[in-house]
Amino acid sequence: MKKHRPAQPAQAISQTLAYEADVVEGLEAIAADEIRRLFASRAQVKPSRKGAVPFTYSGDFRDLHSLKTVQAVYRVSQFQIPRPKALLGDTNIRIVINTIKNIVNLNLSRYQTLHISAAGSESSVMQRLRETITRQTGLKSDPDEGDLLLRIRRTPDANSGWDVLTRITPRPLATRAWRICNYEGALNATVAHAMVLMTQPHPSDLYVNIGAGSGTLLIERAAWGRASVILGVDRSEEALTCTQDNIHAVTLNQPLRLCQGDVRQLPLPPRYADVLTADLPFGQLVGSHRENAALYPTLLSEAARIAKPDARFVLITHEVRLMETLLSEQTDWELHKQQMITLRGLHPRIYVLRRQVD
Numbered sequence: 001m002k003k004h005r006p007a008q009p010a011q012a013i014s015q016t017l018a019y020e021a022d023v024v025e026g027l028e029a030i031a032a033d034e035i036r037r038l039f040a041s042r043a044q045v046k047p048s049r050k051g052a053v054p055f056t057y058s059g060d061f062r063d064l065h066s067l068k069t070v071q072a073v074y075r076v077s078q079f080q081i082p083r084p085k086a087l088l089g090d091t092n093i094r095i096v097i098n099t100i101k102n103i104v105n106l107n108l109s110r111y112q113t114l115h116i117s118a119a120g121s122e123s124s125v126m127q128r129l130r131e132t133i134t135r136q137t138g139l140k141s142d143p144d145e146g147d148l149l150l151r152i153r154r155t156p157d158a159n160s161g162w163d164v165l166t167r168i169t170p171r172p173l174a175t176r177a178w179r180i181c182n183y184e185g186a187l188n189a190t191v192a193h194a195m196v197l198m199t200q201p202h203p204s205d206l207y208v209n210i211g212a213g214s215g216t217l218l219i220e221r222a223a224w225g226r227a228s229v230i231l232g233v234d235r236s237e238e239a240l241t242c243t244q245d246n247i248h249a250v251t252l253n254q255p256l257r258l259c260q261g262d263v264r265q266l267p268l269p270p271r272y273a274d275v276l277t278a279d280l281p282f283g284q285l286v287g288s289h290r291e292n293a294a295l296y297p298t299l300l301s302e303a304a305r306i307a308k309p310d311a312r313f314v315l316i317t318h319e320v321r322l323m324e325t326l327l328s329e330q331t332d333w334e335l336h337k338q339q340m341i342t343l344r345g346l347h348p349r350i351y352v353l354r355r356q357v358d
Helices: 010-014 028-042 061-066 084-088 090-106 124-137 189-198 216-224 237-248 289-306 320-329
Strands: 016-022 043-045 052-058 072-079 113-118 148-154 162-167 206-210 229-234 257-260 273-279 307-317 333-340 349-355
Touching (some): 061 090, 072 090, 084 090, 090 124, 090 162, 113 124, 124 148, 216 273, 237 257, 273 289, 320 349
Parallel strands (some): 206 229, 229 257, 273 307
Antiparallel strands (some): 016 052, 016 072, 148 162, 307 349, 333 349
């Protein structure tokens, strides 16, 4: 039987509130576009900062859970106070508690623990704040990362004031529910979804993911919508098994195809694919620079062989010098765009290529 959400107070649905999306640095514009596209007049996007997209939103905040290119979304409460100690005042702490209860009570997920992230998180003020919140909400304090995450910071780009950011989900949106099998060097799902958007996806696409790994790019392409074919190729039987486990954990609107094969000699006919994607080995967790120097040129050539004229190829790598050298030396691919991001302390680049017409 289909579950229905309980009726919500009108205020919970219609009130315009401040939010902030936490995003991978470099993908702010893509995340802002997704917010505008999904929520139109209900959302007003503010100027982005590094790794953050502030916006206001009027509606049921659970609809924000559908965002695919953001790491997490926070409700933002701003306080014109000189220091965090003032959050313990009756009026301010009431706002904090009411925000927490609103998120916990209206979210279908269960919350049990609380974590406060702030400079001086072990100070007496933060300890008192933590004790007050746990006492009034029934949540238990978690020293690592709780279901209910609060971030306390100075108000950005302002001379005074402090913000309390309350995450609206019990875990980051980037932590996909379908990821039951992880794989060394697996791509961040929000980055994968951004790469899918960079391919300009279309329902008629014959889509090929070279080096499927744990299936992140495949599943994120299917999450966008239908395609004529969504195919992943990997030479590792272990990786394909991992991909299959993740596929089984998600409801998709079409079957995904997997194929075992060497990416240096893809088991596909010439001029097959409209769209290709690849998360190339960075040479840190997976592969080495020497191995990449041998792999990358062959992979670019094979991708060109199976690509239709004007096909789109979106790939990510940390081997920036190697990739730029190879792109300058070949004539199969035209560099349409590149985007540097910050990911796990590294600065890889996403390359958007188009197959040159012979």
